[in-house]
Amino acid sequence: MAKKKQGTAIVVGAGIVGVSTAYALQTAGFQVTLVDRVGPCAGTSYGNAGAIVDGCTPNAMPGFWKSVPSMLLDPAGPLSIRWSYLPKILPWMIRFMQESRPERVEHNAGALKNLTGAAVADWGRLMKSAGLQHMIEDVGWLKVYETDEGFQATESVRELMTRHDSKYQVLTADDIRDLEPHLNPIFKHGIFHNKSRFLPNPEKVVHGIADAFKHLGGEIVIADISSIREEEDGIAAIGSSGTIKADKLVLCTGAWSKNLAGQFGANVPLDTERGYHLMLPVMAEKGLSRPVLHGEKSFVLTPMERGVRLTSQVEFAGLEMGPDFTRIRKMLPLAKKMLPALNTEEQDAWLGYRPSLPDSIPVIGPSPNNPNVIFAFGHQHFGMTLGPTTARLVRDIMIGKEPTIPLWPYRANRFG
Ligand SMILES: Cc1cc2nc3c(=O)[nH]c(=O)nc-3n(C[C@H](O)[C@H](O)[C@H](O)COP(=O)(O)OP(=O)(O)OC[C@H]3O[C@@H](n4cnc5c(N)ncnc54)[C@H](O)[C@@H]3O)c2cc1C
Incomplete structure (x- = not known):
């Protein structure tokens, strides 16, 4: 992965939250690899009411x-x-x-x-x-x-x-x-x-954002990620197509996020x-x-x-x-x-x-164990609505800018 101004990032999950995040990070100067086990819009972002x-x-x-x-x-x-x-x-x-x-x-x-x-x-x-x-x-x-x-x-x-x-x-x-x-x-x-x-066509929108991301130089990889690991020089995502490494990783795997988040210290219900x-x-x-x-x-x-x-x-x-x-x-x-x-x-x-999640609030923010692993999942009935806003907040966290919205209500360890 070629280094850009902000370094490298992996975004796992290419629903609305993942493609919006990948696009926001690529625009902000990260070199981003967007990973999905099927491809863009294979999950819940496909069939909602828009x-x-x-x-x-x-x-x-x-x-x-x-x-x-x-x-x-x-x-x-x-x-x-x-x-x-x-x-x-x-x-x-x-x-x-x-x-x-x-x-x-x-x-x-x-x-x-x-x-x-x-x-x-x-x-x-x-x-x-x-x-x-x-x-x-x-x-x-x-x-x-x-x-x-x-x-x-x-x-x-x-x-x-x-x-x-x-x-x-x-x-x-x-x-x-x-x-x-x-x-x-x-x-x-x-x-x-x-x-x-x-x-009127959520699927076309998600694909459109994914195409715009590729147009900016972002890469899309098809892989089922089974684990995420901290390495000396960053984060590794291990999956069906081998190991992908980057400085930072964002977890946007929607309803499938519990196990991967658990590997980074978050026991989210x-x-x-x-x-x-x-x-x-x-x-x-x-x-x-x-x-x-x-x-x-x-x-x-x-x-x-x-x-x-x-x-x-x-x-x-x-x-x-x-x-x-x-x-x-x-x-x-x-x-x-x-x-x-x-x-x-x-x-x-x-x-x-x-x-x-039981409180109807998504998880957005760094994992409890490692500031280079950011969580962005759990958007329940509002995920289509909140994809781009979540992406902006994640980008701000990753470039070290104070987010415009206080993030503590969305922290992963709020469930004790
Ligand atoms: C019937 C219905 C109607 C809805 N209507 C609306 C609405 O009108 N407005 C609204 O705002 N919201 C609506 N929603 C909610 C909204 O669709 C979801 O909240 C939103 O799509 C979640 O987006 P996401 O990107 O988090 O997850 P998803 O779109 O599910 O994307 C997750 C992606 O992660 C990938 N993935 C998962 N695990 C792995 C892995 N281990 N390795 C690699 N890739 C992986 C999947 O393949 C998938 O592509 C509705 C939902 C439903 C079911």
């Missing part, structure tokens, strides 16, 4: 646990668990419950908002710099509610967003119709995040909240203009370039078990009711792995 959200709501909210039994029992509900995985996920769940205490919720919301509040500007800078401005849309992010009760249940979330300056507008049925005239007019209430952005998508045919007319969440049923319809994407579900089943598309397929009639012109003929089905 929303860049100025949000701050952690998943563990006060009283959340009360709705868990009914969600689990509803066969078309958004939450499921493979019962054989329960013993494994139980400690994570207990920790998650602890994070729903009001003081923890305030802390977690503040830490999230510090990141998401910077995301739209960071996306703008990255897309401009990489020449990809045409791949991001300024259309906002809409949540719609059929019932007064469904909307009223969001009161604590709206109060939290207001306290943390996360911008939104409350919409009436008429406002919703103005924004999305082809939705079934059954929706009485809406919440509109007009500052949010939308990527990382697990996965699995999520699904179904691709439906492109709608030439009577479709949507932005991602729209059905508030009561917790699924999203998104007008992607390649068709309408139905995304939903949090499934606790770890990284090894195969997909079960039963629940998301049960949502098709609900989606059809929401958008009557929708063609529900399934084109493609996908399972993704949100990398999630």
Whole structure:
């Protein structure tokens, strides 16, 4: 590896967090090798809803646990668990419950908002710099509610967003119709995040950033990294294509980060909240203009370039078990009711792995054991949003610049 002004770096994992980081480091004067076991966008960054959200709501909210039994029992509900995985996920769940205490919720919301509040500007800078401005849309992010009760249940979330300056507008049925005239007019209430952005083709965006990185002289290597080792003169990543060495290494392996992070002193309770998508045919007319969440049923319809994407579900089943598309397929009639012109003929089905920590906050910062190994994983439901912001923070750490956001809430050893 040729030495550049800032030295050499390995970035492991080429999802949105990894490609954004590799691009930021190469731009800052590092000679970067981006390593992925499959290639860019092979993981969770492939199939998400593409929303860049100025949000701050952690998943563990006060009283959340009360709705868990009914969600689990509803066969078309958004939450499921493979019962054989329960013993494994139980400690994570207990920790998650602890994070729903009001003081923890305030802390977690503040830490999230510090990141998401910077995301739209960071996306703008990255897309401009990489020449990809045409791949991001300024259309906002809409949540719609059929019932007064469904909307009223969001009161604590709206109060939290207001306290943390996360911008939104409350919409009436008429406002919703103005924004999305082809939705079934059954929706009485809406919440509109007009500052949010939308990527109609997340996969193309990740590949576009990876191409821009290569154009700057960065290298992409296909290798499954099994261990990371400290050497006298830097860090070595050992994997299926041999040993790669550099001055520094950034770990961006999403839901697969636990074991590699553990090799550098971090015992992080990382697990996965699995999520699904179904691709439906492109709608030439009577479709949507932005991602729209059905508030009561917790699924999203998104007008992607390649068709309408139905995304939903949090499934606790770890990284090894195969997909079960039963629940998301049960949502098709609900989606059809929401958008009557929708063609529900399934084109493609996908399972993704949100990398999630119980406090809903990612890990960003140096490993406890070695300042030359930097962690950047655990972005749960906000990873697409937070890729470029995370990359900027990692770059600042690596060039010795004071990050604009205090990093202590994201430290790896916060779990004790
Ligand atoms: C259904 C669904 C909808 C979503 N919608 C949104 C949304 O609208 N907005 C939003 O902000 N977020 C959304 N998300 C979350 C978001 O997609 C993820 O948080 C994000 O993609 C995580 O990115 P990442 O780069 O950390 O991980 P990934 O994209 O999973 O990338 C990790 C990479 O690491 C590689 N890797 C793993 N282990 C190794 C190894 N040992 N050696 C080499 N390579 C390795 C993998 O091949 C992979 O390419 C959604 C998620 C799901 C499931």
